[in-house]
Amino acid sequence: MGDVEHIPKELKLIDESGVRLDGRRYDELRPIRIEAGVLKKADGSAYIEWGNNKVLAAVYGPREAHPRHLQDPAKALVQCRYNMAPFSVTERKRPGPDRRSVEISKVISEAFASVVFVEQFPRTSVDIFIEVLQADAGTRCAGLTAASVALADAGIPMRDLVTSCASGKIGGVVALDLNKDEDNFGEADCPMAIVPRTGEIVLLQMDGHLTVDEFERAMDLSIVATKGIYELQRDALRRRYSAMAEQAMEAPPPPPIPSELPPPPDMPEDELPEVDDL
Numbered sequence: 001m002g003d004v005e006h007i008p009k010e011l012k013l014i015d016e017s018g019v020r021l022d023g024r025r026y027d028e029l030r031p032i033r034i035e036a037g038v039l040k041k042a043d044g045s046a047y048i049e050w051g052n053n054k055v056l057a058a059v060y061g062p063r064e065a066h067p068r069h070l071q072d073p074a075k076a077l078v079q080c081r082y083n084m085a086p087f088s089v090t091e092r093k094r095p096g097p098d099r100r101s102v103e104i105s106k107v108i109s110e111a112f113a114s115v116v117f118v119e120q121f122p123r124t125s126v127d128i129f130i131e132v133l134q135a136d137a138g139t140r141c142a143g144l145t146a147a148s149v150a151l152a153d154a155g156i157p158m159r160d161l162v163t164s165c166a167s168g169k170i171g172g173v174v175a176l177d178l179n180k181d182e183d184n185f186g187e188a189d190c191p192m193a194i195v196p197r198t199g200e201i202v203l204l205q206m207d208g209h210l211t212v213d214e215f216e217r218a219m220d221l222s223i224v225a226t227k228g229i230y231e232l233q234r235d236a237l238r239r240r241y242s243a244m245a246e247q248a249m250e251a252p253p254p255p256p257i258p259s260e261l262p263p264p265p266d267m268p269e270d271e272l273p274e275v276d277d278l
């Protein structure tokens with residue numbers, strides 16, 4: 001709790017004029033930057049900075065599922081591993097999986113399993129790795145948003161990208177995209193993920209309490225915000241592919257294909273095999 005001791009007990013997360021501690025209004029996102037194709041060894045990858053969150057996502061597959069008994073003869077498995085680095089938070093996090101990371105890995109796997117064309121790749125696995133390098137609340141949304149770009153970068157056929165965002169309640173006000181202090185001292189946080197093209201919700205969680213009306217307002221805030229985040233995802237992919245196209249243009253041209261094949265070398269007649277020998 002070292003990082004929250006500086007916060008006075010009577011702290012107002014949002015003031016009378018609707019300004020939050022970090023200067024945002026109730027409906028403002030933290031700054032987001034996404035880069036696609038940042039890792040050479042993975043089939044697809046992406047890096048996201050979302051406020052003070054820094055998250056890497058890597059994707060492999062579809063590749064043969066291991067262990068074999070997990071293979072599904074009808075479809076691919078979508079397996080996500082969300083992990084927080086020990087240095088990602090103020091108090092060193094104990095390395096390895098815990099209940100929270102197992103839960104986040106599960107809900108993210110399920111969100112992607114509903115958009116990847118899994119029936120096209122029986123017996124395989126699509127493996128998604130999300131590594132949180134720096135955490136400041138909203139890491140599952142940041143990880144999911146980056147992993148979606150990494151899946152597209154890997155060329156995995158999907159119905160659409162998945163875009164994620166959270167809204168919650170701070171000081172009695174429904175607000176978009178809570179940071180760590182707001183998450184700690186606010187009343188509720190509600191992360192969601194959407195398939196922007198269809199409007200389908202593929203992840204929805206709630207920590208704390210919201211009335212039905214507050215929940216609807218929180219969802220409206222998140223849905224509007226995901227439209228902008230979706231554009232950032234698409235823009236990262238566009239930049240990635242224009243860079244690849246430029247590299248391909250700069251590569252030396254392949255040697256010309258000879259218009260006529262060279263004549264076969266002469267072979268003495270006595271060395272030609274007899275038909276019976278063949």
Ligand code: CDP
Pocket residue numbers: 089090093100135136137138139140141180183189207
């Ligand atoms: O990160 P997200 O909001 O998706 O998940 P959370 O469980 O609501 O966690 C909120 C924040 O608490 C994280 O982003 C971290 O900043 C912090 N946290 C931490 O400091 N130590 C942990 N072991 C887990 C979370």
